[in-house]
Amino acid sequence: MVKKLIKNSTLRIVMALAVVGVLSGALLVFVYEYSTPKIRINVENETERAIKNIFPQAEKIQKTKDDFFMVTGAENKIGGYAFISEGNGYQGIIKLIIGVDPKFTKIVGMEVLESQETPGLGAEIAGSKFRKQFENLPITQKIEYVKNQKPTKLNQIEAVTGATISSRAVVNIINSGIMEVRKNVKTGGV
Amino acid sequence: MIKDFLKGLWKENPIFVQVLGMCPTLAVTTKALFGLSMGLATTFVVVSSSVVISVVRNFVPRQVRIPIFTVIIATFVTAADYFLKANFFQISKALGPYIPLIVVNCVILGRAEAFASKNKVGRSFLDALGMGVGFTAALIVLGAIREILGAGTVFGIHIMWKGFTNWIVMVLPAGAFITLGLLVGVFNVVDQKMKTGRKIAKG
Numbered sequence: 233m234v235k236k237l238i239k240n241s242t243l244r245i246v247m248a249l250a251v252v253g254v255l256s257g258a259l260l261v262f263v264y265e266y267s268t269p270k271i272r273i274n275v276e277n278e279t280e281r282a283i284k285n286i287f288p289q290a291e292k293i294q295k296t297k298d299d300f301f302m303v304t305g306a307e308n309k310i311g312g313y314a315f316i317s318e319g320n321g322y323q324g325i326i327k328l329i330i331g332v333d334p335k336f337t338k339i340v341g342m343e344v345l346e347s348q349e350t351p352g353l354g355a356e357i358a359g360s361k362f363r364k365q366f367e368n369l370p371i372t373q374k375i376e377y378v379k380n381q382k383p384t385k386l387n388q389i390e391a392v393t394g395a396t397i398s399s400r401a402v403v404n405i406i407n408s409g410i411m412e413v414r415k416n417v418k419t420g421g422v
Numbered sequence: 423m424i425k426d427f428l429k430g431l432w433k434e435n436p437i438f439v440q441v442l443g444m445c446p447t448l449a450v451t452t453k454a455l456f457g458l459s460m461g462l463a464t465t466f467v468v469v470s471s472s473v474v475i476s477v478v479r480n481f482v483p484r485q486v487r488i489p490i491f492t493v494i495i496a497t498f499v500t501a502a503d504y505f506l507k508a509n510f511f512q513i514s515k516a517l518g519p520y521i522p523l524i525v526v527n528c529v530i531l532g533r534a535e536a537f538a539s540k541n542k543v544g545r546s547f548l549d550a551l552g553m554g555v556g557f558t559a560a561l562i563v564l565g566a567i568r569e570i571l572g573a574g575t576v577f578g579i580h581i582m583w584k585g586f587t588n589w590i591v592m593v594l595p596a597g598a599f600i601t602l603g604l605l606v607g608v609f610n611v612v613d614q615k616m617k618t619g620r621k622i623a624k625g
Contacts, residue, residue, distance in 0.1 A: 278511070
């Protein structure tokens with residue numbers, strides 16, 4: 233009687249679904265436990281490598297706040313600051329890390345942490361030719377971009393040919409990132 | 423038994439004959455390496471889920487087989503996604519959302535429904551492995567062609583002559599459609615030739 237009930241009723245369906253769900257959940261707990269620490273280390277290493285690319289003389293990188301890092305060189309001299317800023321690109325989110333000098337007057341360098349821009353076009357924002365333009369760029373004014381010509385002003389960079397949207401996204405992300413950081417510095421948030 | 427494995431490579435190749443799993447096929451094959459990684463991840467999922475589904479096939483009530491197969495597939499996809507993130511961070515970043523999207527790759531549910539739910543474990547394993555290898559091979563070919571013409575490299579190694587102008591269109595979505603269309607055409611021509619050849623040989 234009981235056997236028949238289990239065989240034919242909805243109970244069997246419920247049981248089958250429950251067993252599969254529980255087993256799958258249990259397996260995923262192990263996968264999650266195994267991989268989460270490794271993933272965190274991967275993300276941290278990536279950020280650290282990017283900061284070291286921007287500040288080759290860096291000896292100590294200190295995270296003072298979420299997405300904000302203080303970089304110190306030899307003899308504990310402050311070499312500058314690095315912060316993460318993100319925004320919309322042509323496809324998906326672009327995540328940048330930007331290094332600035334201790335006085336917040338110019339950019340030291342910029343690296344792309346994440347982007348899904350078009351390979352061969354927008355993806356060139358991560359190429360050294362485009363990134364080099366940001367080195368020593370003054371940030372006392374907003375950064376601007378120009379198309380298909382050499383920059384004429386100090387605060388200008390040349391957009392990647394055929395990828396104006398991606399280039400503009402980078403400029404906007406940097407500008408808003410700098411503004412955000414300035415606001416935090418003023419209110420003593422850093 | 424060996425036929426179960428071999429049919430995925432040519433006669434029932436998931437991409438060139440069944441034309442299944444087009445989303446990853448078109449989206450991630452900008453480079454040969456991405457095609458290989460996506461192919462291996464998909465192979466892992468299709469093999470493990472086919473084996474498990476084959477094992478449990480007699481316990482699963484018919485009315486709810488699709489949700490149960492989906493849960494099993496999703497479990498392996500999530501495992502593959504976390505494994506890649508933990509050990510192959512750069513590849514995982516490059517493939518982005520397309521690894522989690524293996525869940526909805528119809529090659530996998532197709533094998534579960536059409537083969538693993540009706541056959542013994544050994545045969546299901548070989549069937550899934552064949553499909554996985556066939557899928558991977560097709561993705562590598564597609565990725566290599568697009569990478570060579572679009573970037574002048576294959577697996578990151580420069581092979582085109584100096585001064586070669588990259589055909590940017592090949593790494594854009596349009597290049598995926600063009601390459602896939604031509605490959606399916608070539609595949610069919612070769613397949614037809616082989617079939618008529620066999621008929622003549624038989625007399």
